[in-house]
Amino acid sequence: MxxxxxxxxxxxxxxxxxxxxxxxxxxxxxxxxxxxxxxxxxxxxxxxxxxxxxxxxxxxxxxxxxxxxxxxxxxxxxxxxxxxxxxxxxxxxxxxxxxxxxxxxxxxxxxxxxxxxxxxxxxxxxxxxxxxxxxxxxxxxxxxxxxxxxxxxxxxxxxxxxxxxxxxxxxxxxxxxxxxxxxxxxxxxxxxxxxxxxxxxxxxxxxxxxxxxxxxxxxxxxxxxxxxxxxxxxxxxxxxxxxxxxxxxxxxxxxxxxxxxxxxxxxxxxxxxxxxxxxxxxxxxxxxxxxxxxxxxxxxxxxxxxxxxxxxxxxxxxxxxxxxxxxxxxxxxxxxxxxxxxxxVKSLLSLRGNVTEWKSKIISGETVFPAKGQVIELDADLIPAKNAICGVRLAAGGGQSIIIGYNADSAKLYIDRSNSGNTYFNNQFAAWQYSSARVPLQDGKLRLHIFFDKSIVEVFANDGATVLTAQLFPSATHDGIEFFSEKGPTRIPIAKVWSLSSAWK
Incomplete structure (x- = not known):
């Protein structure tokens, strides 16, 4: 049959x-x-x-x-x-x-x-x-x-x-x-x-x-x-x-x-x-x-x-x-x-909608970015203090998020999805919650280019020399964007977030 x-x-x-x-x-x-x-x-x-x-x-x-x-x-x-x-x-x-x-x-x-x-x-x-x-x-x-x-x-x-x-x-x-x-x-x-x-x-x-x-x-x-x-x-x-x-x-x-x-x-x-x-x-x-x-x-x-x-x-x-x-x-x-x-690929630029921009921000602790969304593109430069742990949280809400972080002391870029939403559908998924790569700063700066699309995050660091891709399954209402810096301040010369339209319309 x-x-x-x-x-x-x-x-x-x-x-x-x-x-x-x-x-x-x-x-x-x-x-x-x-x-x-x-x-x-x-x-x-x-x-x-x-x-x-x-x-x-x-x-x-x-x-x-x-x-x-x-x-x-x-x-x-x-x-x-x-x-x-x-x-x-x-x-x-x-x-x-x-x-x-x-x-x-x-x-x-x-x-x-x-x-x-x-x-x-x-x-x-x-x-x-x-x-x-x-x-x-x-x-x-x-x-x-x-x-x-x-x-x-x-x-x-x-x-x-x-x-x-x-x-x-x-x-x-x-x-x-x-x-x-x-x-x-x-x-x-x-x-x-x-x-x-x-x-x-x-x-x-x-x-x-x-x-x-x-x-x-x-x-x-x-x-x-x-x-x-x-x-x-x-x-x-x-x-x-x-x-x-x-x-x-x-x-x-x-x-x-x-x-x-x-x-x-x-x-x-x-x-x-x-x-x-x-x-x-x-x-x-x-x-x-x-x-x-x-x-x-x-x-x-x-x-x-x-x-x-x-x-x-x-x-x-x-x-x-x-x-x-x-x-x-x-x-x-x-x-x-x-x-x-x-x-x-550059053709993704055709999906860009409204942009929200920061300039010359100093982050110490946590700061909410003035835009939201689960279908976004984010471009940001981060200049962390010597021992700072800094980054951005996406799909933030209800105490949950996926963390794209950077440890300046160890020069490690990481993704932590352990508290990003539904992580319990498979025991193996729970075992793959944290991923990292060594990413030295370039002239003291970390360049992040991030695409977040409902259940996928792709992080391109320092002009794409290092890339990390991870799935997440957040609540549809968790759409906040938060920058953070611990153990010292992080300067953000510029950060932009675009809403992206659907390619399926």
């Missing part, structure tokens, strides 16, 4: 968009982070720009609000902010669940899928998760499949010759494919999760692949590796210069390496004992970047704003899980270490 239902879902045009459109007024529903109309979502997949549209495919359960029946959901946007959900793209079938992967624009029709002159296929490369005996879900295999679209991503056909890459392994997944111009070939980055290895494979036609090299184990090997990405990132202040960045995920967090790639091997140039993370909060995972962006556009990173430890029980309905805001990427050198700089 399950297989029949999956088949029917794949055959019905508009299977996703035919669901009743939600009001977007449900408790905790984000207003400018992407969420599906209904049901469970996890990893972003197949991020690609084509003919003026940013495509977002994602791991999706068309049958329920927890993980299962993994298929590729689909939405498109012209600005990375306002999204149009589309029909289910690649459904589960009676043999395979459709796990994570990527999508490319096959401009030269190297795959041969284009049958008419000038026809350009979109090709999806994904992991097929195969369970021969459904009574033994842990007895599975994974190999790599492809599907193609000849109508700008609206409908997809699975390749008859699948799989295109099979190591006969249980865990072998998450292919990220891109075109490597100097070598005139496709490159696939893919993980061996248990071995903590990213493999690189090459192909000229997306159908036949050859192994090139391995990277790892390296960095954080405490948990399995997943969702790799390899891309060139421009160096800030050095026009035309770039470095290669290798990203992967480790069950509940992520890391990145910076170095060079010669078409065969990746060489890490950061110190071997340094672990760098694109996000130090509890709710940012499986992030990957867009393929085929217009010339001159900085890379765009998008992640899943949830956590496997408690994600299937967060108190949201009829959907579960959101994506982060899309982030533009640059690099800078700090000492002997390359640091990833992340900035929210």
């Amino acid at each position: 399950k297989s029949l239902l999956v088949l029917l879902i794949g055959m019905i045009p508009g299977a996703v968009i035919s669901q009743n459109k939600p009001t977007y007024k449900e408790p905790f529903r984000p207003q400018f982070h992407f969420t599906p109309y209904h049901n469970w979502m996890n990893d972003p997949n197949g991020l690609v720009y084509y003919k003026g549209e940013y495509h977002l495919f994602y791991q999706y359960n068309p049958m329920g609000n927890t993980w299962g029946h993994m298929s590729w959901g689909h939405a498109v946007s012209r600005d990375l902010v306002r999204w149009q959900p589309l029909a289910l793209a690649i459904p589960e079938d009676d043999k395979n669940m459709i796990f994570s992967g990527s999508c490319v624009v096959d401009k030269n029709n190297s795959s041969g899928f284009g049958k008419k002159p000038g026809q350009i296929p979109l090709v999806a490369i994904y992991t097929a998760h195969i369970i021969p005996d459904k009574t033994k879900p842990d007895d599975y295999q994974q190999n790599q499949h492809i599907a193609y679209s000849l109508d700008d991503g609206r409908t997809w056909k699975k390749y008859d010759g699948n799989p295109v890459l099979d190591l006969k392994k249980k865990d072998f997944r998450d292919p990220k494919v891109f075109w490597y111009g100097p070598g005139k070939k496709w490159i696939m980055a893919i993980v061996l999760p248990q071995e903590h290895i990213v493999q690189f494979h090459g192909s000229t036609d997306l159908k036949t692949w050859s192994h090139l090299s391995d990277f790892g184990p390296a960095g954080d090997t405490n948990d399995i590796w997943e969702c790799p990405d390899l891309l060139q990132v421009p160096i800030t202040g050095q026009p035309g210069k770039s470095k290669w960045v290798l990203i992967n995920s480790q069950q509940t967090t992520m890391q990145y390496f910076v170095g060079e790639f010669d078409g065969i091997r990746f060489q890490n140039e950061n110190p071997a004992d340094t672990i760098l993370r694109p996000d130090y909060g509890p709710d940012f995972y499986a992030a990957v970047t867009y393929n085929n962006l217009p010339p001159g556009q900085d890379p765009v990173l998008l992640g899943w704003a949830n956590n496997w430890k408690y994600g299937q029980s967060i108190p949201t309905s009829p959907w579960r899980s959101a994506m982060s805001v899309p982030r533009s990427l640059r690099l800078k050198k700090s000492g002997n270490t390359w640091i990833l700089l992340q900035q929210p």
Whole structure:
């Protein structure tokens, strides 16, 4: 029966968009982070720009609000902010669940899928998760499949010759494919999760692949590796210069390496004992970047704003899980270490409404900011006293809030959500209430750029050199904003708060 239902879902045009459109007024529903109309979502997949549209495919359960029946959901946007959900793209079938992967624009029709002159296929490369005996879900295999679209991503056909890459392994997944111009070939980055290895494979036609090299184990090997990405990132202040960045995920967090790639091997140039993370909060995972962006556009990173430890029980309905805001990427050198700089995409500026501003404030104790809201953008500079603990409380009310704080003595930026609202829906959530990262002041100053969207806070510190993302589930009436400073005063040269409009109107 399950297989029949999956088949029917794949055959019905508009299977996703035919669901009743939600009001977007449900408790905790984000207003400018992407969420599906209904049901469970996890990893972003197949991020690609084509003919003026940013495509977002994602791991999706068309049958329920927890993980299962993994298929590729689909939405498109012209600005990375306002999204149009589309029909289910690649459904589960009676043999395979459709796990994570990527999508490319096959401009030269190297795959041969284009049958008419000038026809350009979109090709999806994904992991097929195969369970021969459904009574033994842990007895599975994974190999790599492809599907193609000849109508700008609206409908997809699975390749008859699948799989295109099979190591006969249980865990072998998450292919990220891109075109490597100097070598005139496709490159696939893919993980061996248990071995903590990213493999690189090459192909000229997306159908036949050859192994090139391995990277790892390296960095954080405490948990399995997943969702790799390899891309060139421009160096800030050095026009035309770039470095290669290798990203992967480790069950509940992520890391990145910076170095060079010669078409065969990746060489890490950061110190071997340094672990760098694109996000130090509890709710940012499986992030990957867009393929085929217009010339001159900085890379765009998008992640899943949830956590496997408690994600299937967060108190949201009829959907579960959101994506982060899309982030533009640059690099800078700090000492002997390359640091990833992340900035929210500029198109988010189009949501700005009224602004409330402070100038030259001295905070000692607690001061209420003269604006409120649960859908806001905050930009502030803080100059703390030598030993001060300072910051801002959002979703403040009834003695509750989420704290974005800074300890000047230890140079730690932190998020504390232990008293932010509903924290009792899952014991694991209670164990992930505090996250921090070392953030040295720059010329004595901490720059905070914060996006708060109902149930998600993203904190960009010091021009995006450090980012923390966290979920919270506050009362709808708790919308206060409070600045605080303990153990000494904090000077705030400027602070601005914008109300943000909904991207779903």
